[in-house]
Amino acid sequence: MNLPKIFIVAITFLLPFTSCNNYLDINENPNKVLEGNLQPNNIFPGAVSETFRVHARDLVNLGALYTNYIGTNSAVYGNGNDPEFMLTLNTSFYSALWDGTLRGVNNLQIIIDKAHENPIYIYYSGMAKIMKVFYMQTIVDLYGDIPYTEAFGEKSRLTPAYEKDSDIYGKMFKELDEALVELDDPNKNKDRAIPGNEDIVFRGDRLKWKAFANNIKLRMIIRMSNAKGELAKVRNQQLISLRGAAFLNEDVVVNPGYSAANDDSQNPFTNYFFASSGRTLSQAFRMDTASGHLAICLNSNDKNDATPFYQKFNGIQDGRKSRMFSVDKNNRVIGVKQGVRPGDPDMAVERPISSFGPGWFTKGERNLESASSRGGALMTKSEIDFLKAEASLKYPDLGIQGKTAFESGIKASFNYLDAQGATDYIAKINTVKRLGWLGSNDEKLDAIMTQKWLALGLVAPIQVFFDYNRTGYPYIPLSKRAVQNNKPYRLMYPNSELAANSQNVPKLSASECFSKNAFTPFWLK
Incomplete structure (x- = not known):
């Protein structure tokens, strides 16, 4: 592993949000400023936003394809997304997820290290620990055993040792607990650097940071729902800490001052899935569409597909569909089944094939300026509510009202997409099992996972993918071109790690990613 110690240039705060570039002038030029001159408040905005950049693009794209939420407009792009459809894995597959996340988390650890050298920045340490765990949980869930303790910060090793993913979960819980204490700050009589606009998530609201930490804990605990033995004890100890704890009941977003001024200043999700600042439609916008699988669900199964999963959608009108994807004159989403190409018998014949709808980008009509400046979703209220709904089934001692949380998650999804009709939709689906x-x-x-799939499709679909591997819900058909019998349980270690840390990287074949074995993430065993 070979991570630059600091890749974030100094940030000057003259006036709040005077310029987006005050927060987004992030580069890998180490000559721009001496590392020793950087303090946690200078590093935090870039560490969070640059890590979000890779998650908003690559992670959303992978999740949406692996959960059969989007397909390829093969009438124009015949073989687009074939690696994801075929389920072919190699050491270059989505390697930016590993490289970009670990690079960003390295800077979060440096914040933690600096704050402990100079306790005036202790609040930044708490915030950085929460974001470190937030980002690294996904990497652990995608790769299993990884370097952790020796991988980050000023004392990191070039060839860090690998640790068991289950042990890392324990360490991440510990870091969240430490963050909660630091944000409480028992030494309030001492001077503290109070986060303001440098905190590009909650603008210095420590109560929201603490509640967000509890949300992350709940996600981790839910992931461990099948754990046994010592791992179950770790999980149950954390469950006790959540009894009576406050959860955050709003969308968690990052916004360092996004704008349409240039490509680098845009919300990276908008730049990747909609258009550049110069108004050129992105490749993803032109190439991707609703999957045929999703289109059947959004169109109320109006063509009477006999597949059992689709029967629960019969006659269900979903007010979100025109906010999710463009619709034709008959108010239908025209999708393409994954892996299907022109000439295949099940290729969609209706035109025009749908494109991404405005709801993923902005309220009201699609507008580049609004879409570019919208905060990036880290964890939406709908995801939080669906986690709580599942927790009500698995951990009733938490006292969560499952039906209330479930319906709140659906309403939050409608609100995020700026869609109408949530009340009528909920009344209708509450007569339909699953x-x-x-x-x-x-x-x-099954109902929770289905609604979560619908809600998080272009926000946090990788969470749906993890849930699918964990629970078997919702039904997600394989692509027509899949060469495997099931989705992978993990990804392969990337080339960068194989080159820089070869002595420690576990020897893993692509085929082993598709069976449960010693390399499978612990929560799936």
């Missing part, structure tokens, strides 16, 4: 809140716990779990 789509609304009724029936057995297993049927309710």
